[in-house]
Amino acid sequence: MRISLNWLRELVEIKLSPEELAETLTMAGFEVEEIEDRRTWANGVVIGKVLERQPHPNADKLSVCQVDIGTGETLNIVCGAANVKADIYVPVATTGTYLPNIDLKIKPAKLRGVPSQGMICSLKELGLPTDVDGIHIFTQENLPLGSDVRPLLGLDDVILDLTATANRADALSMVGVAREVAALTGGKLSIPEPGEVSITKSGGNLALKIADTQACPAYIGTVIEQVKIAPSPEWLQQRLRAAGVRPISNVVDITNYVLLEWGQPLHAFDGDRLKSVASSENLTIGVRFVNNGESLKTLDGQSRTLSTQNLLITANDRPVALAGVMGGEETEVHEGTQSLVLEAALFDSVAIRRSSRSVGLRSEASGRYERGVNRAELEIANRRALSLISELASGILVQQEIADTRPDPSTWSHSIALRLDRVNQILGPIDLGEDTGELQEQDVERILTALGCKLTPSKEDTNHQPKWSVSVPPYRYRDLEREIDLIEEIARLYGYNKFCDTLPEKAEAGYLPLDEELIRKLRAFLRAEGLTELIHYSLVKPGEDRNIVLSNPLFVEYSALRTDLISGLIDAFQYNLEQGNGALNGFEIGQIFWQEEDGLQETETLAGIVGGDRTLGKWSKSGREQPINWFEAKGILESVFRQLALQVEFQPDCRDNRLHPGRTASLWIRGNRLGIFGQLHPQLRREKGLPDSVYVFQLDLDVLLESLGQDEILVPTFQPYSTYPASDRDIAFFAPVKISVTEIEKVITKAGKDLLETVELFDEYRGENVPEGQRSLAFRLVYRASDRTLTEAEVEPVHNKVREALVEKFGVNLRS
Numbered sequence: 001m002r003i004s005l006n007w008l009r010e011l012v013e014i015k016l017s018p019e020e021l022a023e024t025l026t027m028a029g030f031e032v033e034e035i036e037d038r039r040t041w042a043n044g045v046v047i048g049k050v051l052e053r054q055p056h057p058n059a060d061k062l063s064v065c066q067v068d069i070g071t072g073e074t075l076n077i078v079c080g081a082a083n084v085k086a087d088i089y090v091p092v093a094t095t096g097t098y099l100p101n102i103d104l105k106i107k108p109a110k111l112r113g114v115p116s117q118g119m120i121c122s123l124k125e126l127g128l129p130t131d132v133d134g135i136h137i138f139t140q141e142n143l144p145l146g147s148d149v150r151p152l153l154g155l156d157d158v159i160l161d162l163t164a165t166a167n168r169a170d171a172l173s174m175v176g177v178a179r180e181v182a183a184l185t186g187g188k189l190s191i192p193e194p195g196e197v198s199i200t201k202s203g204g205n206l207a208l209k210i211a212d213t214q215a216c217p218a219y220i221g222t223v224i225e226q227v228k229i230a231p232s233p234e235w236l237q238q239r240l241r242a243a244g245v246r247p248i249s250n251v252v253d254i255t256n257y258v259l260l261e262w263g264q265p266l267h268a269f270d271g272d273r274l275k276s277v278a279s280s281e282n283l284t285i286g287v288r289f290v291n292n293g294e295s296l297k298t299l300d301g302q303s304r305t306l307s308t309q310n311l312l313i314t315a316n317d318r319p320v321a322l323a324g325v326m327g328g329e330e331t332e333v334h335e336g337t338q339s340l341v342l343e344a345a346l347f348d349s350v351a352i353r354r355s356s357r358s359v360g361l362r363s364e365a366s367g368r369y370e371r372g373v374n375r376a377e378l379e380i381a382n383r384r385a386l387s388l389i390s391e392l393a394s395g396i397l398v399q400q401e402i403a404d405t406r407p408d409p410s411t412w413s414h415s416i417a418l419r420l421d422r423v424n425q426i427l428g429p430i431d432l433g434e435d436t437g438e439l440q441e442q443d444v445e446r447i448l449t450a451l452g453c454k455l456t457p458s459k460e461d462t463n464h465q466p467k468w469s470v471s472v473p474p475y476r477y478r479d480l481e482r483e484i485d486l487i488e489e490i491a492r493l494y495g496y497n498k499f500c501d502t503l504p505e506k507a508e509a510g511y512l513p514l515d516e517e518l519i520r521k522l523r524a525f526l527r528a529e530g531l532t533e534l535i536h537y538s539l540v541k542p543g544e545d546r547n548i549v550l551s552n553p554l555f556v557e558y559s560a561l562r563t564d565l566i567s568g569l570i571d572a573f574q575y576n577l578e579q580g581n582g583a584l585n586g587f588e589i590g591q592i593f594w595q596e597e598d599g600l601q602e603t604e605t606l607a608g609i610v611g612g613d614r615t616l617g618k619w620s621k622s623g624r625e626q627p628i629n630w631f632e633a634k635g636i637l638e639s640v641f642r643q644l645a646l647q648v649e650f651q652p653d654c655r656d657n658r659l660h661p662g663r664t665a666s667l668w669i670r671g672n673r674l675g676i677f678g679q680l681h682p683q684l685r686r687e688k689g690l691p692d693s694v695y696v697f698q699l700d701l702d703v704l705l706e707s708l709g710q711d712e713i714l715v716p717t718f719q720p721y722s723t724y725p726a727s728d729r730d731i732a733f734f735a736p737v738k739i740s741v742t743e744i745e746k747v748i749t750k751a752g753k754d755l756l757e758t759v760e761l762f763d764e765y766r767g768e769n770v771p772e773g774q775r776s777l778a779f780r781l782v783y784r785a786s787d788r789t790l791t792e793a794e795v796e797p798v799h800n801k802v803r804e805a806l807v808e809k810f811g812v813n814l815r816s
Contacts, residue, residue: 002036003160003177004242011178013187018158024184028492029165030177036159038150038242041127044097044106045149047138048075048120053086058112065120067092070146078116083134090135091121091149101127128153129241154238167479169371173263176475183450183493194383197390197397204399205281206341211288213405215311215351216323218375220382220402221285223271224340224395227251229333233392251333251340254388256364264344264373264381265365267313267321271339273331278316285341285401286314287323294319298326298361309358311351313343324352324369325361340395344382346375346406376412376474412474417458418486420444421465426487429500436500439490441466447493448486452476518708519589519701522606525640531608532586536568538593546594561593565607566658566696570680573609574688583612583691589701604701606675610636611694625691630663630679633695637667637677645713646704648674649742658684659696667699669707675699722786726757727795732778733806734771734813741777744810748779751805755798757784776815 005018014021022032048069056062056078063084067075069092077092084090093099095118097106102125109116123130130136138152150156164171171177175191182189206223210216231237232253240247245256255266274283290306296319297303306312306319313321321327324347333340352369356362389395420441429436445455445468452473459467472480480486491499512520523533539558542549546563553559562568565588576584587608594601610633613625634650641648646669653666653676664678677697685694707713735744741761748759763778770776781802783795806812 001162001164001172001177002243003162003174004157004239005160006154006157007174007239007242008178008181011174011191012182012189014181014185015187016185018160021181021185022160025160025162025180027495027497028180028184030168030171030180031163032160033163034161036161038127038155038157038159041099041101042091042093042121042148042150042153042155045091045093045099045121045126046070046146047143047149047152048090048092049143049145050084050086050088050090050120053084056112056114058114062111062114064114067118067120068145069094069118070144075117076115077118077120078111078114079120079135081120081122081134083132083137084120089138089140089143091126091138091153093119093121093125099125101125123153126153126155128155129246152234154242157242159242166371169368169478170263170374170475172368172371173259174261176263179452179475183447183452186450192384194380194387197383197386199397199400201398205283206399206401207282207284208401208403209284209286210403210405211286212311213403215289215348216287216403217346217348217406218378218402218404219285219287219343219345220378220400222340222342222344222382222386222397222401223399224342224386224389225271225338225398227338227340227389227393227395229335229337229393236392249333249335250393251337251389254385254392255342257388258381258385259364259368262374262377262381262384263368264378265324265368266381266385267327267343267365268333269315269320269327269331269341269343270333270337271341272337274315274320274341277318277320277330280316283341284316285343286312286317287345288312288314288317290319296320296322297329298322299329299332300326300361301329304359304361307358310355311347322355322359322361323347325356325359325366326363340389342382342385342389344378344385346373346378372478374475375406376409376477412477413471414477414481415456416470416472416480416483416486418444418448418455418468418470418483419465420467422483423487423490426484427491427499428502430494430498431500439494443494444468444490447490450493451489453480453486514709514714515705518705522640522644522704523589525643526587526608529636529639530585530614531610531636532584534569534572534584534586534588536562536565536572536588536590538562538591540567546596548593548595548600563594564592564698565590565605566609566698569607569609569696570658570684570688570690570694573611573694574690577690583614583694585610585612585614605698606701606704607696607698609694609696612691627691627693628695629693630695633679633693634665634677637697644708645716646707650677650740651742652740653678657681667697669703672703672707673700674703674707720786722784724785724787724789726782726784727790728780728782729795729799730778730780731799731803731806732763732776732815734774734815735777735810737766737773737775739810744777744779744806747805747809748781748802751802752781752783752798755783755785755790755795756781756802758782771813774813 018035022035026032046069048067050065051068052066054064056064061080063079065077065079065084067077069075093106095106095108106119120135122134123136171180178189181187204223206221208219208221210219229249229251232247232250236253236257237247240253240256243260247253251268255268259265275281290308290310290312295303295305311323312319313323320331347369349370349372352366356366386397423444424438429438448455448470454471455468458469470486538561540560540562541557542560544563548561550559573584589606591602592605610628612627614628649668650665651668653664654661656676658681659678660681666676667674675698680694745759749756760780762780765776783790803814
């Protein structure tokens with residue numbers, strides 16, 4: 001909001017310079033983004049009178065003027081404006097004057113051979129907006145020649161561009177800022193209190209009908225006759241321009257002026273046009289929400305299709321304005337307006353915010369209603385506007401109707417309990433120079449009283465600390481609701497910079513949580529295997545089993561939460577193939593969600609997808625693709641698990657119908673299910689148009705992190721290398737196909753006990769000479785001791801135990 005210091009000085013005593021005031025407001029939470037010192041725009045520009053105007057002898061569009069600026073010497077000034085003439089008062093920039101808005105310093109010059117001793121100025125050259133082409137001509141008579149033009153043009157002012165925080169709706173007005181300045185500086189307030197206005201007639205043709213009293217708690221409609229529309233007086237126009245508002249006419253300017261002064265939006269309707277829209281002399285102003293299919297052409301000239309979220313002002317149920325946002329073009333005040341209906345109303349902040357957003361329209365009025373307009377000063381702002389209309393537009397008040405459902409005024413000012421010890425506990429010690437101290441009773445009482453609060457001492461608490469019951473002024477009822485709000489105000493006005501800064505005695509190095517370190521390590525290992533990390537939205541199409549569906553989705557395509565990561569990875573793989581990017585080998589870490597009988601569940605999951613030919617150069621294979629096989633894909637996971645020092649078991653699994661029933665395994669750690677790994681089902685692969693071999697995995701990250709958090713993995717112990725040679729044995733046998741290699745390796749390891757170092761499968765054969773339903777497996781067993789060279793007599797009994805265990809457990813047919 002742009003704050004004119006000249007206007008502000010009429011409302012509150014200011015002893016600070018503009019820069020000091022800006023610093024004070026900024027430190028109190030009202031950031032001053034810019035100080036616009038208008039006094040520099042016309043420094044050296046004075047009032048002059050054109051005595052004579054003659055055409056330039058050498059230029060058709062130039063004039064030679066004799067100008068008196070009260071120094072006793074007439075200046076010869078060459079002027080190019082078409083509207084210059086004799087006997088007018090004009091602003092004159094004398095020699096040596098600098099005009100910053102056009103970056104020009106006035107010097108003696110010759111224009112087409114004629115000397116010029118200054119410049120007659122236009123408003124644009126002085127930094128003021130104007131629709132007039134040419135120099136500015138003062139309308140006043142008998143102006144003192146040579147006097148400063150700045151007071152006449154409103155350029156003896158400084159503008160502060162101030163930003164209020166979202167909770168301070170009261171600060172979106174000159175009165176609100178004046179109250180804040182008074183509280184900060186101790187200056188005396190001089191807020192104008194408009195007197196009562198008199199209604200010359202009793203009764204009339206206006207009635208009110210408020211359909212939704214929650215959306216519109218109060219509405220005042222005043223009928224004003226015999227209005228004379230004219231330009232506003234110069235003082236009013238200057239104040240509006242200083243605030244960045246374009247003057248239009250006296251009535252419209254008055255509503256904008258009261259909006260700036262009191263923060264209360266008003267709207268003036270043309271009374272005759274209202275009756276024309278209503279098609280009746282009897283006028284009923286209504287407030288209701290939109291019915292389907294209604295539209296309205298607003299003051300900005302746009303026809304808007306409305307939704308049921310829009311709140312309307314109606315005339316005999318015909319839309320005439322968007323309540324709290326913008327009026328309608330059909331009933332706007334114009335040059336021929338003779339009667340008015342002035343609206344002063346309170347609207348619910350939520351209703352106006354939704355209405356404004358639904359039509360994509362935000363105005364000065366809606367911005368204030370959204371934050372909350374002061375309900376206690378509605379009548380004051382209305383009286384202020386009516387008195388100005390009577391004074392400046394000769395309006396006669398003939399009828400006023402009020403619809404008021406606000407709570408009783410006695411409830412507008414609520415009380416909050418405040419404790420001194422709580423204030424000091426929250427804010428900490430204050431800096432007293434060489435010493436520190438605490439806020440005292442008188443500090444708290446002085447600050448809150450300056451804010452307009454009334455303090456009543458309460459009974460001391462058990463620590464014998466002072467307590468108060470603080471009555472909040474009505475214009476602060478929205479943001480002062482709790483004890484902590486009062487404590488914040490105390491800190492703000494006392495000065496944040498006056499409280500002590502306390503730093504830790506010793507700085508400590510930061511560190512990552514264990515889970516985050518492990519996840520970063522896991523990501524690095526997966527990237528090292530050639531997988532790219534992917535990120536997908538958590539929102540998917542509904543329809544999956546145990547889906548969680550959103551009640552207010554943005555799009556139907558994103559209206560449910562994903563139940564796994566595999567589906568998204570398959571879609572990404574398909575998309576990249578279709579775009580010609582080749583096979584996508586990647587992984588993703590993210591949340592999945594599902595429903596259970598005891599409520600909604602959520603967990604973090606790791607998933608990945610691998611397929612196609614992973615090699616970069618194919619010249620050695622004559623350009624032929626060589627898809628990755630099941631064991632190579634499984635080896636990626638095993639490599640990551642090996643680097644993490646995890647022992648993971650792979651067990652056959654066929655529960656997921658998206659995966660090949662014979663090429664899918666569940667993963668287990670210490671009896672806990674970790675996840676699943678497998679090849680995509682051929683039917684799904686054909687539907688998606690994917691290569692022959694695409695493999696996916698999905699792991700429960702919580703189970704993985706819990707296993708990685710074991711002490712023996714976090715702090716691995718060194719195992720010394722044996723300096724003695726190993727003794728290896730091969731064992732081959734026929735085993736049923738249904739028996740997995742993992743089960744066989746577990747039995748071999750258990751039977752080999754401490755002497756067995758490694759077990760490796762090096763051959764599998766199915767076909768001729770192998771019994772039906774069986775396969776030939778060959779393992780290499782390596783035996784080693786750390787303290788001696790093993791002898792045949794030591795190795796052979798252990799190896800025989802392995803044979804016996806395999807025959808006893810699985811009934812294998814030994815071949816060696």
